Amino acid sequence: MSIDTIQVRVTAIAEVAPAIREFTLAPVGGELLPFSPGSHVVVEMPAEPRPHRNAYSLLSDPRESGSYRIAVRRQETSRGGSIYMHESVAVGDELSITPPANLFSPAWSARKHLLVAGGVGITPFMSYLPELERRGANFELHYLYRSSSTGAYREQLEQTLGERCFLYDSEAGNRCELGTLLADQPRGTHVYICGPETLIAGVHEVAQSLGWPESHIHYEAFAAPQPGNPFEVELARSGVTLNVDADSSLLEVLEGAQVQVPNLCRGGVCGQCQTRVLSGDVEHRDEFLSAAEREQGESIMPCVSRAAGKRLVIDL
Amino acid sequence: MPDEPLIKSRPTYTEVSLRPNTQKHLFVSTAQSLSRIRSLYEAAPKGEKALYLFGKPEVTDLGTECGSLSELDVVINALPLASAVYVAGDEGFLWDVHNLAEKAGLASEQIQLLAPESNKRRLFCTHCYAITEEVTYSPHACSGCGRLLLVRDHYSKLHGAYVGVQINAEDPADIPETEELV
Numbered sequence: 001m002s003i004d005t006i007q008v009r010v011t012a013i014a015e016v017a018p019a020i021r022e023f024t025l026a027p028v029g030g031e032l033l034p035f036s037p038g039s040h041v042v043v044e045m046p047a048e049p050r051p052h053r054n055a056y057s058l059l060s061d062p063r064e065s066g067s068y069r070i071a072v073r074r075q076e077t078s079r080g081g082s083i084y085m086h087e088s089v090a091v092g093d094e095l096s097i098t099p100p101a102n103l104f105s106p107a108w109s110a111r112k113h114l115l116v117a118g119g120v121g122i123t124p125f126m127s128y129l130p131e132l133e134r135r136g137a138n139f140e141l142h143y144l145y146r147s148s149s150t151g152a153y154r155e156q157l158e159q160t161l162g163e164r165c166f167l168y169d170s171e172a173g174n175r176c177e178l179g180t181l182l183a184d185q186p187r188g189t190h191v192y193i194c195g196p197e198t199l200i201a202g203v204h205e206v207a208q209s210l211g212w213p214e215s216h217i218h219y220e221a222f223a224a225p226q227p228g229n230p231f232e233v234e235l236a237r238s239g240v241t242l243n244v245d246a247d248s249s250l251l252e253v254l255e256g257a258q259v260q261v262p263n264l265c266r267g268g269v270c271g272q273c274q275t276r277v278l279s280g281d282v283e284h285r286d287e288f289l290s291a292a293e294r295e296q297g298e299s300i301m302p303c304v305s306r307a308a309g310k311r312l313v314i315d316l
Numbered sequence: 317m318p319d320e321p322l323i324k325s326r327p328t329y330t331e332v333s334l335r336p337n338t339q340k341h342l343f344v345s346t347a348q349s350l351s352r353i354r355s356l357y358e359a360a361p362k363g364e365k366a367l368y369l370f371g372k373p374e375v376t377d378l379g380t381e382c383g384s385l386s387e388l389d390v391v392i393n394a395l396p397l398a399s400a401v402y403v404a405g406d407e408g409f410l411w412d413v414h415n416l417a418e419k420a421g422l423a424s425e426q427i428q429l430l431a432p433e434s435n436k437r438r439l440f441c442t443h444c445y446a447i448t449e450e451v452t453y454s455p456h457a458c459s460g461c462g463r464l465l466l467v468r469d470h471y472s473k474l475h476g477a478y479v480g481v482q483i484n485a486e487d488p489a490d491i492p493e494t495e496e497l498v
C-alpha cells in the first residue's frame with residue numbers, strides 16, 4: 001500500500017452477531033486521525049499469495065479517536081478477506097490501514113434523516129448516530145437483519161434510540177414495508193441506505209417511483225471485486241505486461257507489481273482509480289462511469305472492472 | 317463557511333418540463349409571464365396542480381392570486397415530499413421563489429425556472445447592500461448610496477441579484493459610457 005498507511009494493533013475482538021466480528025484497532029505509536037461520520041478505512045491483510053484489501057466503515061463515535069472499530073461479516077463466498085479477518089486475525093496482531101476517507105457523509109441540511117441498514121450495513125450509521133444526536137437532528141433508523149447471522153448492536157440501539165429505532169428480523173417474519181415507509185416521509189427528508197445490493201436497489205427504485213428527488217437518496221455499497229475471466233494487461237508507459245488471474249482484480253495485480261494507482265473505495269464508486277485505456281474492450285462493473293463514458297471505452301475502473309477480451313493496454 | 321456562493325457566470329436556464337412521479341405540481345408566475353408557463357400548467361394532471369400568480373393577470377379564470385412571498389411560503393411549506401415547483405418571472409423573482417422552496421426542503425432538481433421574462437436585472441450594491449430593481453444598463457446608480465455601479469456578470473443566488481461595484485471610485489466625475497445589458 002502507499003506510504004501514508006497507518007500501522008494499527010488489534011486490541012480487542014468481539015462477536016457482535018453470529019456472523020459478525022468487531023475489531024478494535026489502536027495505533028502502533030502515534031495517534032489516529034480524526035474522522036467524520038460515514039468514513040471508512042481500507043484494511044490490508046497480509047495473506048498469501050497476495051494481500052487482501054477490504055474497505056470497512058468506522059463504527060465508533062467520531063469524537064473518540066483513540067481507537068477505531070470496524071465490524072466484519074463473514075462472507076463464505078467472498079475471495080477470502082472476511083474469512084481472513086475471522087480466522088487469521090488475533091488480538092495483538094498488527095495490520096495496516098489507510099487513513100479514513102468519507103464517501104458517505106450525511107447531508108446536514110436535511111430536515112429529516114431516514115437511515116436504512118441491512119445486516120452489516122449498520123456500520124456506517126454507528127458513526128452517524130452520535131453526531132445526529134448531538135445536533136438534535138430529526139432521524140429514524142430502520143434496521144433489517146437476520147438474527148441467526150446479523151443484527152449486531154440491536155439491543156444497544158433500541159435502548160439508546162427508543163422509538164426512533166425500528167427493527168426487522170426477517171427470521172421472525174418482520175418485514176419492512178418499503179413502500180409505506182418511503183411514502184410517509186415529510187418534504188426535505190434524505191434517505192441513506194447501506195446493505196446488500198438488493199436492498200439498495202429496492203429502496204432506490206421505490207423512492208424513485210414515489211417521486212423522491214435523486215439528490216436526497218444516498219447509498220453506500222462496497223462491492224468486493226467479483227472474479228472473472230483471466231486476461232493480460234500491457235502497461236503502455238513501461239512496456240510491462242502483467243497477467244490478471246480470475247480471482248484478482250486489475251488493481252490488485254497492479255499493486256502487486258508496485259504500480260501505484262490512487263484508490264479510496266476499491267468498490268467502483270469513488271472514481272479515484274480511473275485509468276485510461278488505449279486498446280481493448282472493457283467489461284465495466286463500476287458505478288462511477290456514465291453510460292456515455294462506458295460507450296467511449298477510454299476509461300476503466302481497475303478496482304472492479306476487467307477486460308472483456310483477452311488483452312488490454314492501459315496508460316500507466 | 318461562505319454564506320454566499322457567487323456563481324462565476326450568469327445562471328443558465330434550460331428547457332422546463334413536467335417532473336414524473338410527482339404528487340403536486342406547483343406553478344408560480346408573475347402575471348406577465350403567465351402566457352409562457354400556461355401550456356405547461358395545462359399539461360399537468362388535474363387535481364395535482366396549483367397555480368399562484370403575482371400581480372394582476374389579464375385572464376382571471378386561472379390560478380390563485382398571491383399577494384406576497386410570505387403567502388407563497390405557507391403554500392410551499394404544505395407541499396408533500398414528491399413535489400415539483402415551476403417558476404416564471406423576472407430573474408430576481410425566480411431566485412426568490414427558488415430560495416424559498418429550497419429552504420422548505422425541496423431538492424434543486426424539484427425546482428425549475430423558466431428563462432427570465434426580460435433582461436431586467438436586480439442589482440446588489442456591494443458598498444451599501446441596497447437592492448436596485450429593473451436595471452437594464454450599466455453602469456447604473458445605486459438606489460441606496462447613489463454610487464455609480466458597474467453591473468457585473470457575477471450572480472448572487474442568495475440575493476437573487478447581480479453584484480454591483482463602484483466604477484469610478486477614484487474620480488466620481490469620470491462617467492464611463494453606458495452599455496445596454498443583455
Ligand code: FES
Pocket residue numbers: 262263264265266267268269270271272273274286288301302303304
Ligand atoms: S477505487 Fe474507488 S472507483 Fe476504484
